[in-house]
Amino acid sequence: MGTAVLDSFDELLYSAGFFYRSVVASLQYFRRRQVGRGVITMQLLFTGVEAVTVIALISISLGAVIIIQGVNILPQFGQGVLIYKILITVITRELGPILCAFVVIARSATAIATELGHMVVSHQIEAYISTGVNPIRYLVAPRFIGVTISVVLLNLYFNVFGLVGSYILTQLFQPIPFSEYFHNLLLYLRTTDIISSLLKSVIFGLIISHTATYNGLRVQQSSTEVPQMVIRAVVQGFTLCIVADALITMVYYI
Amino acid sequence: MEQIQLSMQNVSVFYGPRPVIDDVSLDIKPGSTTVVLGSSGSGKSMLLKTLAGLVPPNRGTVMLNGKNIFALSEKEELEFRRRSSFVFQDAALWANRTVAQNVRFPLEVHYPVMSHQQKQQKVERYLEKVGYQDSIDYRPSQLSSGEEKMVSFARALITDPDLLFLDTPLVGIDSTAAGYIEEIIKKLRSDGKTIIAGLTDPELISLIADELVIVHKGAVLIHGPFSEVRRSENPLIQKILSLILDQAAAYDEDILSILDDNGGLL
Numbered sequence: 001m002g003t004a005v006l007d008s009f010d011e012l013l014y015s016a017g018f019f020y021r022s023v024v025a026s027l028q029y030f031r032r033r034q035v036g037r038g039v040i041t042m043q044l045l046f047t048g049v050e051a052v053t054v055i056a057l058i059s060i061s062l063g064a065v066i067i068i069q070g071v072n073i074l075p076q077f078g079q080g081v082l083i084y085k086i087l088i089t090v091i092t093r094e095l096g097p098i099l100c101a102f103v104v105i106a107r108s109a110t111a112i113a114t115e116l117g118h119m120v121v122s123h124q125i126e127a128y129i130s131t132g133v134n135p136i137r138y139l140v141a142p143r144f145i146g147v148t149i150s151v152v153l154l155n156l157y158f159n160v161f162g163l164v165g166s167y168i169l170t171q172l173f174q175p176i177p178f179s180e181y182f183h184n185l186l187l188y189l190r191t192t193d194i195i196s197s198l199l200k201s202v203i204f205g206l207i208i209s210h211t212a213t214y215n216g217l218r219v220q221q222s223s224t225e226v227p228q229m230v231i232r233a234v235v236q237g238f239t240l241c242i243v244a245d246a247l248i249t250m251v252y253y254i
Numbered sequence: 255m256e257q258i259q260l261s262m263q264n265v266s267v268f269y270g271p272r273p274v275i276d277d278v279s280l281d282i283k284p285g286s287t288t289v290v291l292g293s294s295g296s297g298k299s300m301l302l303k304t305l306a307g308l309v310p311p312n313r314g315t316v317m318l319n320g321k322n323i324f325a326l327s328e329k330e331e332l333e334f335r336r337r338s339s340f341v342f343q344d345a346a347l348w349a350n351r352t353v354a355q356n357v358r359f360p361l362e363v364h365y366p367v368m369s370h371q372q373k374q375q376k377v378e379r380y381l382e383k384v385g386y387q388d389s390i391d392y393r394p395s396q397l398s399s400g401e402e403k404m405v406s407f408a409r410a411l412i413t414d415p416d417l418l419f420l421d422t423p424l425v426g427i428d429s430t431a432a433g434y435i436e437e438i439i440k441k442l443r444s445d446g447k448t449i450i451a452g453l454t455d456p457e458l459i460s461l462i463a464d465e466l467v468i469v470h471k472g473a474v475l476i477h478g479p480f481s482e483v484r485r486s487e488n489p490l491i492q493k494i495l496s497l498i499l500d501q502a503a504a505y506d507e508d509i510l511s512i513l514d515d516n517g518g519l520l
């Protein structure tokens with residue numbers, strides 16, 4: 001029991017050290033001479049661009065459901081105008097950042113952990129070290145930057161599709177005047193909503209890139225460890241994002 | 255240019271509670287060829303990786319020119335990596351790069367000002383040198399294990415290193431490829447490069463080994479000049495030597511035992 005607690009504490013310290021080194025390497029990334037700048041471009045393309053279709057479908061559908069339900073139910077209670085408040089709370093502040101994080105965990109965190117795990121098993125990481133390349137700077141930092149920027153960008157797309165796209169879609173069933181919709185939306189949208197949303201995206205991006213790279217590189221010898229570490233990356237990613245989401249939301253209302 | 259002085263003092267590496275390297279101290283003579291011998295799982299690869307500064311030890315220190323190899327400044331480490339190379343047992347080619355990109359990568363790291371054309375010419379020359387004849391645009395997954403080994407050898411040699419770590423470089427390759435690689439190893443030795451190799455080929459060991467290190471269960475049983483080690487009377491050392499160095503003789507005897515006096519099969 002005591003050994004297990006000490007091991008967990010050791011792992012937590014190791015993980016914190018890895019996070020610190022990853023953040024420092026990411027901050028220095030553009031100042032240093034780097035080989036293979038393409039890694040960051042590929043990461044942005046895979047995480048931030050190729051996921052746009054999924055994000056668009058989810059956000060348009062979610063926004064459309066809120067608008068249709070709100071327009072039909074809320075006026076019965078004399079609270080029709082609350083639809084805008086609900087849209088901003090759900091799309092911008094709450095579900096936007098967390099759903100984007102879930103999509104990125106499912107698509108990119110799994111891919112990153114798998115790729116790095118296989119690189120460890122086939123000694124490709126050792127080959128990088130023997131060539132004089134620091135794996136944290138070359139493999140982790142670009143994924144850190146790429147994933148974090150991508151989560152922020154996807155959240156932005158989510159808001160655009162969820163607030164604008166869903167409006168266009170609902171015009172087919174439930175027409176709302178254009179000027180009324182956007183005037184009210186901007187009236188209820190506050191700077192703190194935007195800051196909260198952006199802050200969540202950045203923190204989720206850091207959590208996802210950390211859990212994916214850390215667990216990928218924790219693979220030691222066998223390819224059977226790879227799926228185990230991928231599962232750990234996913235579970236830790238989901239859990240930490242939800243906990244961080246709850247904390248930021250609590251701070252928002254203090 | 256300063257010679258590379260490499261040594262390890264009381265180094266232990268653990269996998270869980272079990273030591274893979276057990277309290278090893280070694281001094282590598284610059285310009286010599288040191289062959290590490292031992293049965294499978296004895297810790298040869300781990301010893302090479304720890305000496306090369308790829309695996310940090312749990313205890314003890316690995317010293318490079320009097321400094322801890324794991325505490326070098328960034329500049330010192332880059333200089334050491336430029337002057338040393340490692341050929342991995344399983345080739346360890348980067349799967350997402352083509353053959354040409356794999357071999358060119360060390361040049362991109364250490365010679366950023368070299369033109370792309372110069373790098374490409376050098377890549378083609380070194381691939382030819384190791385006997386690689388297939389497309390340079392193939393990915394490692396499209397190569398045979400022998401070809402992977404050749405490419406990894408070209409990758410290791412392209413920066414013209416002074417120190418080479420070779421982890422069983424001839425395992426898994428055909429005799430033609432082995433011939434090319436054997437010639438390169440002999441040439442590197444005659445050029446005065448420092449070579450630290452885990453080898454299993456008895457003929458090559460006899461030809462190139464200046465020093466022998468015999469490893470058993472992670473511990474070094476003996477380290478010294480080849481001739482001295484061969485004369486050791488320690489039964490365990492004799493057993494390991496006879497298992498590895500006398501393979502060829504044993505093989506010849508096996509062949510002879512199934513042939514009749516006229517050379518036909520019994």
